[in-house]
Amino acid sequence: MFTQTLTRRVLSSPLVDLLTGPHGVDRYTELVEPTWTSGEARAKVIAVRRQTPRSVTLILEPNRVFTGFRAGQHINLTVEIDGRRRTRPYSPASAEVTPYLELTVGRHDGGLVSTYLCEHARPGMIVGLDSVGGDFVLPAVRPRRILFVSGGSGITPVMSMLRTLRIEGFTGDVAFLHYARSAVEASYRNELAAMAGVKVLHGYTRITAGSDVAGRFGPAHLAAAMPQPDAVFACGPPELVAAVREHCDNVSSESFVPPVFNIAAETSGGSVTFADAGVEVTDDGRPLLDQAEAAGLTPESGCRMGICHSCTRRKTRGAVRNLITGAVSSAEQEDVQICVSVPVGDVDIAL
């Protein structure tokens, strides 16, 4: 412990910063071990389990930079796929106090990152962790009667809440209602079945064999699981969350909706938000740089022909088309050259 503290002290000293300048000490230590960084939160995948055919469960060992999360929150996970960093939010399923993070990633059809992880995740893989966030958390004063409702991969944040409560020695009542396409696709089925003191019900929507409840969520399911709970935590597709809100009070919820962009061919007529300046304009089809300048902003720029990268900005939402390459950037977080990029629908730019 003492040597670890000493090592950290030395590595973060101004002298070491000078000696390793201008790159900084992380750019040397990461070459020895990719998670040896003091600036970026990273984790190593130490185990991979495939508990259902359409998901993968990763056990991650985060480095010291990662400062933890609260049960129910999500973390931006960065994975490198074909040389490019891709970032997606995932909610850990592990309890908030454990040293390892557990992520269960459900495969979205056509989803780049989820498909990649389902097919290629392996122990030893390095991932980036940042931007822990989300208000979907347990209140500090725990309710006495808690109902968890989840659908598909929405099980992870409520699993994290349930595991956290159990580690705390929670003595109240807990019911857990989980929906999956079929019994084989129900994540954490065995672990839930072995939990004493938790009422677990499964609803299978496609292959219904073994289902505890029939059909979609409604008053009957609520009555079977826990009538009149003090608090309900629901996570899943928007329809499920809406149904829970309709039939219960005191609902906290989160919905996983993969963003869908309708990529138009020409001038979009969408709205362009220059987020830092707090300016919103209607797309007129010109490059983002021209539109920003027309709105009275003076972003850094150079060649205006897509070669010097002086104007590169982070696009935080929406899709843009590069006029030179024709490539459409629809990933949420991506650096784009605003002098040669035109909006395709609504776009937010960090500018």
Add this chain to the structure above:
Amino acid sequence: MTTPTTAQPQTIEKTVAGKTITMTPEQADAFGRELDAIKERVIADLGDRDTTYIRRVIKAQRALEIGGRAMLFGGIFPPFWLAGTAMLGLSKILDNMEIGHNVMHGQYDWTGDPTLSSKNFEWDTACPADQWRHSHNYMHHTYTNIVGMDRDIGYGILRMSEDQPWRPYFLGNPVYAFLLMVLFQYGVALHEMETERITSGEITIADKREILEGIWRKTKRQTLKDYVAFPLLAGPFAPWVLTGNLTANLIRNVWSYMIIFCGHFPEDVQQFTIEETKAETRGMWYFRQVLGSANLTGGKLFHILSGNLSFQIEHHLFPDVPAHRHAEISEEVREICKRYGVPYNTGPLLKQFGTVVRKIVRLALPV
């Protein structure tokens, strides 16, 4: 091409090695489309291979740096001093050229890796990265070889074009060029000061206060690192570390000066007037980049150590395409140039540099 004007695209005529080269606006459009197609193809193919390549170069650079500095601590033994100095010199060359110059061009921005981002990268030399991005990526690469706009023609201190009017000051051209070679990192660092505009009275030093502060901050840290901290850490062996670091920086200075001067100053490389480049189309811009640049021939290691600036023509056509791709596309670029009758200037380092030295000496006199 950056400001809309009423001027019409014009035919450009240049005399290269006694031959007249003509490019009409229509030819230029077709020429540009063929080059655009190459770029599109490479961009679509970028992936793991490129990320792996640049990370391998970075790893080699960091290993050479650590190894070189460690060796210099034993520099009292001449073989250690020589090996340590050579390794550190190589490390600085890789850092500045194949890594720094290319990463700062945005060649790896598509990776989304913050350590390979053009906006974040800082290199192991006196010049602050943000100033370099402005003077080089924007000014030099956009206005390449336009006399009066591209400050890389002579860097404000040398006479490198007949179109720069002669003054008695230029009698010292070879001396200034030699000093610039030896002190190249400081020359590059001071580039954004635009000293020629200060001496001509166009601007005052107060206008450049922030720039100067940036240069001072970066240069101070580089100096402290190489000439104070590392020598002091070596205790009684400080003199060997100090001379090793000085020599490594000198090796990098001379090497990068030679490579860079061979990019735009060899014989037959063309310069342009502001008039010629009014209403310039993308195709004409490409034409100017080819005529205004020169390549170097050599082996694979030579190309890496030159930061692939040995493919200066390809680099100027596609400054944001990862430079290790230039070798692959150079054959095709050359073939396209041949079909359009555009000369493709290339040769071995010593021959090209020889013509540069001749030019430096010749332009010292009023010609």
